[in-house]
Every structure is written in C-alpha cells, then in structure tokens.
Amino acid sequence: MQDDAVPDRNVRAYQAVRDADDFALLKKRYKNFALPWTIAFMAWYLLYIVCNNWARGFMSTKVVRHINIALVFGLLQFVSTFVIAWLYGRHANRKLDPLADGLNAKFKRERRR
Numbered sequence: 618m619q620d621d622a623v624p625d626r627n628v629r630a631y632q633a634v635r636d637a638d639d640f641a642l643l644k645k646r647y648k649n650f651a652l653p654w655t656i657a658f659m660a661w662y663l664l665y666i667v668c669n670n671w672a673r674g675f676m677s678t679k680v681v682r683h684i685n686i687a688l689v690f691g692l693l694q695f696v697s698t699f700v701i702a703w704l705y706g707r708h709a710n711r712k713l714d715p716l717a718d719g720l721n722a723k724f725k726r727e728r729r730r
Contacts, residue, residue, distance in 0.1 A: 630727035634720050643716040650708050654701050661697060665690050 634640055668676050669687060676687035 626728050626730065629730070630724045633727045634724050637720060637723060639716050639720055639723075643713060643720065646708075646712050646716070650705065650712075654704070658697060658701060662694065665694060 668690065676685065676690070678686045680686060680689055
C-alpha cells in the first residue's frame with residue numbers, strides 16, 4: 618500500500634507544476650526563442666546548400682587568394698551555430714532558469730505533501 622502513495626504524490630506534483638502559470642510562461646519563452654532561431658538557421662543552411670548546388674559561379678568567387686565565398690559561407694555555418702548556442706545560453710540564464718528553478722521548488726514541495 619505504501620508503494621502506491623509515492624507515485625500518487627509524483628502525479629500530483631507533476632500536475633501542480635503543469636497547471637502553474639510559470640510553466641506556461643516557461644514554455645512560451647522557450648518557444649519564442651527556439652522557433653524563430655531554428656527557422657533562421659535552417660533558412661541560412663538551406664541557402665548555403667542551394668548556392669553550393671545551383672550558384673557555383675557565385676560560390677567559386679575568390680574573396681582573398683584561394684579563399685572563395687563557399688569556404689566563407691561554410692565557416693560562417695560554424696560561427697552562426699556557436700552564436701545561436703551562446704544566445705540561447707544567455708536567454709536560458711536570464712529568462713528560463715529562474716522559472717525552472719521556481720517550478721523545481723514547487724515540485725519538491727508538492728511531493729512532500
């Protein structure tokens with residue numbers, strides 16, 4: 618009988634967190650960051666692929682000595698990945714983590730009941 622009480626406490630705790638206004642706000646803030654940046658990165662990546670396949674003359678244009686636009690675009694893919702990761706880390710620290718910490722505390726309180 619005791620074993621059934623632990624899962625019930627977990628269920629109640631999860632439901633309490635799920636129903637909290639902060640949880641909805643956390644999901645909204647995450648989505649508002651992740652969706653636009655995902656779309657922007659995918660568009661940038663697809664532009665790179667399209668240009669490499671169908672704009673070879675443009676991509677083979679030399680920028681400096683043996684460095685062409687294709688190489689620059691390829692390297693910028695790495696740069697943009699790290700910039701987006703850094704922006705997400707900053708966003709998470711400022712906007713998501715405080716809410717998540719509060720929800721975690723709420724979950725722990727609800728489990729003790």
